[in-house]
Amino acid sequence: MNKLLIKIVLLFTLSLLGFSHANAAENCGDEFYVNEIFPNGARWDMCWEHKDREGIIFKSIYFTPKNGTRRMVLNQVAIAQIHVPYDDNGTRFHDLSDLGIGGLNMLELQSDECPDGSLIPFSGKNVLCKQTTKQDISFKSGTNTENGYYLSLFSVSPVGAYYYIPTWKFFDNGKIEPWMGATGALQRFGTDDSTGWLLADNRVGIAHLHNFFWKLDFDLNKTYLDDAVEEINFNLVNGKRERSIIPFSTEAARKVNPETMRHWRVRDKSAKNENGHSISYDVILSEMGHQDIGPASEPFTHNDFFVTTQNDNERFASHNTSGGTNLDEFVNGESIVDNDIVVWAGVTFYHMPRSEDSPHMDAHWSHLKIVPRDWNASNTLSDDVTNNAPTIATVANLNSQTSDSITLNIQASDSDGDSLIYNVSNLPTGLSINTSSGVISGVISTAGTYLVQITVSDGQQSASTQFNWVVSAASTGSSSGGGSLSIMLLFSLLGLILFNVFFRFKNND
Ligand SMILES: [Ca+2]
Ligand SMILES: [Ca+2]
Ligand SMILES: [Ca+2]
Ligand SMILES: [Ca+2]
Ligand SMILES: [Cu+2]
Incomplete structure (x- = not known):
């Protein structure tokens, strides 16, 4: 074969093997590249890396919505601490920084531990399980039901008697959920059941907390200097719940607040969706039923959400060895405007042992949610669903007078x-429509002929109808006075006609 032919055969073979330019890993070697295209076309792609302490971390994380644009969401994500203080104050573990869940602490996974998935090796050991799961119902509307998918990646690391299962779920709608599972066996037993639970004779499982922290380096749309972070609260004000936004300009440490449904939002100040809204992600800590506010020596437990400038030396929420020692020190007043920001989130699970945790412990799970907001202009997964336009009933032409009090119900429906x-245009002056009930009401103030147009929309399609509304001026005073006036006019008119008829009859005589 000549050289050209060899090249062509080689290219053809490579393309058969799936090495196409579009799927190539641009930020890492192919063996560290995860590229998942769901059956509905949505896609996640990212690189992974192994670290002795953090275990598997993920980098250059891109989401491509179905029929949408591929954009970077996060530059890097990692678990940042597993802090386990015991109620008897006997020990206070900082498992991630002090022991680590990578290296020899990461288990070799067997294929039956990764059903319908694929095992990914590091240094010849299968440490990462990658699975795609079809969800029960992603959404349902009318006769349309859509199953969604998510990609999950997990590893397993024994620490003491525990096995930790760091798991990352990437959903086809752009949502990300970092999870941490804990199973194995209880670590510590005592005899004093005031700080635990009596499981068997003289065997008290000592209660403890698991504080899990994650470090999330958002680089929305890959531009890393234009990401803003804000806090959103929904406050009760005079019986209404009103949204208030607190933008951060410097590093901040904040607590959850269930009463105001507080959450945080990372927003790109430049990139917009098709409707011109800033693309963003919400960070939602919904496991707020358990909260650790530890002793003064553990100030990193006094808050749940943190925004700091990105610093490679700041890896662990506590027991950090280079740079500051913990999150409380990382938040030191630096400006986050036009800076590379990262956010940190912590969730707490209070583990009061049960007899059922012994001899083998049920896995307990903690997680947080990272959810797109305005990343897309609409639900990208629902664009195959056919919408039925709403229908609106015709309205007969109307005659009214000024000062008339009106209540008119517009009838419309939607089969979905x-x-x-x-919405309405050209209503007689003084009237308005309730945009959600379709009731037109008010007192007419101005005479005239109005061609009223009413439009009803289901958000995608609309229907409209129009009618003439003739408003004549009531002569004087109130409408009831006008009414009696017109009756008098009617009688005099009748009298005139009768007189006329009588007169003509007489003339023809
Ligand atoms: Ca950005
Ligand atoms: Ca700082
Ligand atoms: Ca960043
Ligand atoms: Ca509809
Ligand atoms: Cu536990």
Whole structure:
């Protein structure tokens, strides 16, 4: 074969093997590249890396919505601490920084531990399980039901008697969920059941907390100097719940607040979705039923959400050895405007042992949610669903007078059960429409002929109708006075006609 032919055969073979330019790993070697395209077309791709302490971390994380644009969400994510203080104050573990879940502490996984998935090796050892799971129902609307998918990646690391299972779930709608599972066996037993639970004779499982921290380096749209972070609270004000936004300009440490449904948002100040809204991700800590506010020596437990400038030396929420020693020191007043920011989130699980935790412990799970907001202009997974336009009933032409009090119900419906928004143009002055109920009401103030147009929309399609509304001026005073006036006019008119008829009859005589 000549050289050209060899090249062509080689290219053809490579393309058969799936090495196409579009799927190539641009930020890491192919063996560290995860590229998942779901059956509905949505896609996640990222690189992974092994670290002795953090275990498997993920880098250059891109989401491509179905029929959408591939954009970077996060530059890097990692678990940042597993802090386990015991109620008897006998020990206070900092498992991640002090022992680590990588290296020899990471187990070789067997294929039956990764059903329908694939095992990914590091240094010849299968340490990472990659699975794609079809969800029960992603959404349902009318007769349309759609199953969604998510990619999950997990490893297993024994630490003492525990096995930790760091798991990352990447959903086809752009959502990310970092999970941490804990199983194995209880670590510590005592005899004093005031700080635990009596499981068997003279055997008290000592209660303890698991404080899990994650470090999330968002680089939305890959531009890393234009990401802003804000806190959103929903406060009760005079019986209404009102949204308030607190933008951060310097590093901050914040607590959860269930009463105001507090969450945080990372927003790109430049990139917009198709509707011109800033692309962003919400960070939601919904496991707020357990909260650790530890002793003064553990100030990193006094808050749940942190924003800091990115610093490679700041790896662990506590027992950090280079740079500051813990999150409380990382938050030292630096500006986060036009800076590379990272956020840290912590969740707490209070583990009061049960008899059922012995001899083998049920896995307990903790997680947080990272959810796209305005990343897309609409639900990208629902664009195959056919929408039925709403229908609106015709309205007969109307005659009214000024000062008339009006209540007019516009009838419309939607066979998909979508909620409808009503809009109206050219209503007689003094009237308005309730945009959600379709009721027109008010007192007419100005005479005239109005061609009223009413439109009802289900958010995708609309229907409209129009009618003439003639408003004549009530002569004087109130409308009831006008009414009696017109009756008098009617009688005099009748009298005139009768007189006329009588007169003509007489003339023809
Ligand atoms: Ca950005
Ligand atoms: Ca700092
Ligand atoms: Ca960043
Ligand atoms: Ca509809
Ligand atoms: Cu536990």
